[in-house]
Amino acid sequence: MLKIGSFKFGSRLILGTGKYNSLAETEKALSTSGTELVTVAIRKIDFSEKNNKNLLDIISPKKYTILPNTAGCYTAKEALYTLELAREILDGHNLVKLEILADTSTLYPNVVETIKCAELLYSKGFEVMAYTSDDPIVAKNLSQCGCVAIMPLGSLIGSGKGILNPLNISLIVEQASLPIIIDAGIGLTSDATFAMEMGCEAVLINSAIALSPNPIKMALAMKNAVIAGRLFYEAKKMKISNKSYIANPSSPKKNF
Amino acid sequence: MITISYNNEFFNIQSDTSLENFLENKKLPNYYAVTVNKKVVSKSEFNKIQLQNNDHIEIIVAVGGG
Numbered sequence: 583m584l585k586i587g588s589f590k591f592g593s594r595l596i597l598g599t600g601k602y603n604s605l606a607e608t609e610k611a612l613s614t615s616g617t618e619l620v621t622v623a624i625r626k627i628d629f630s631e632k633n634n635k636n637l638l639d640i641i642s643p644k645k646y647t648i649l650p651n652t653a654g655c656y657t658a659k660e661a662l663y664t665l666e667l668a669r670e671i672l673d674g675h676n677l678v679k680l681e682i683l684a685d686t687s688t689l690y691p692n693v694v695e696t697i698k699c700a701e702l703l704y705s706k707g708f709e710v711m712a713y714t715s716d717d718p719i720v721a722k723n724l725s726q727c728g729c730v731a732i733m734p735l736g737s738l739i740g741s742g743k744g745i746l747n748p749l750n751i752s753l754i755v756e757q758a759s760l761p762i763i764i765d766a767g768i769g770l771t772s773d774a775t776f777a778m779e780m781g782c783e784a785v786l787i788n789s790a791i792a793l794s795p796n797p798i799k800m801a802l803a804m805k806n807a808v809i810a811g812r813l814f815y816e817a818k819k820m821k822i823s824n825k826s827y828i829a830n831p832s833s834p835k836k837n838f
Numbered sequence: 839m840i841t842i843s844y845n846n847e848f849f850n851i852q853s854d855t856s857l858e859n860f861l862e863n864k865k866l867p868n869y870y871a872v873t874v875n876k877k878v879v880s881k882s883e884f885n886k887i888q889l890q891n892n893d894h895i896e897i898i899v900a901v902g903g904g
């Protein structure tokens with residue numbers, strides 16, 4: 583069971599809802615993945631859209647826990663405004679993904695603004711999951727200012743480059759008193775499994791599924807990758823000999 | 839009469855129109871928020887907001903994002 587603040591989830595796979603070809607495809611991928619927690623962005627309504635359906639008409643908050651993000655925000659002030667809108671849209675729902683960007687080309691997080699905003703959001707009753715860099719000190723600072731989960735990037739948003747600094751992620755996991763969730767960079771199923779093997783509590787995936795030529799099959803692949811990694815982490819790795827590199831047969835040596 | 843903008847479209851309305859009155863005939867999704875001049879207005883406050891000339895109303899919704 584994944585516990586994030588006052589929320590509990592059976593699935594450890596969090597899905598983004600961007601970049602799909604249609605709302606129907608989004609819903610099919612989400613339901614196939616088994617996810618219970620899905621991110622959304624907050625924007626002005628577009629009345630010109632041909633399909634007049636709204637995302638939350640398809641991805642119902644009665645079925646999924648909605649995680650509004652602050653994508654596109656570059657200051658704490660913008661992020662706070664966006665999440666106040668989200669709380670109004672979702673009738674008081676308070677679990678949010680804080681994402682304050684520093685740079686338009688890398689979408690790297692502005693950790694100074696993120697820490698400042700996390701403290702403010704905590705004082706206003708939000709439960710904050712914070713997107714951040716893979717810096718263990720920043721992760722520690724965020725955990726001390728009321729966040730309910732820390733979400734370091736594996737690599738740049740939408741890059742699919744995997745987990746580029748596993749040693750830093752391990753440091754963050756080892757010192758953590760909160761769930762650590764890899765947010766951004768997952769490209770392969772092995773990336774998702776690797777994150778879970780290291781002890782991350784969950785992974786957040788969007789592009790790797792939505793931009794696959796077969797998003798529904800990829801959603802199932804990522805579901806199983808996350809399950810496999812978590813089972814491995816719970817079962818624990820075999821003990822490996824420190825002696826020289828020699829084989830150790832699995833079959834009996836005697837009575838051959 | 840006063841002029842207000844609603845998601846970048848302009849409307850001429852009676853000067854005593856409340857936000858609630860203005861929105862009652864608009865087609866809105868199930869989940870949305872409203873801002874007036876970039877301030878978030880709680881749904882419970884709609885009937886208390888008297889629209890003013892040049893007010894700018896926007897409807898905000900959730901869209902796909904990661």
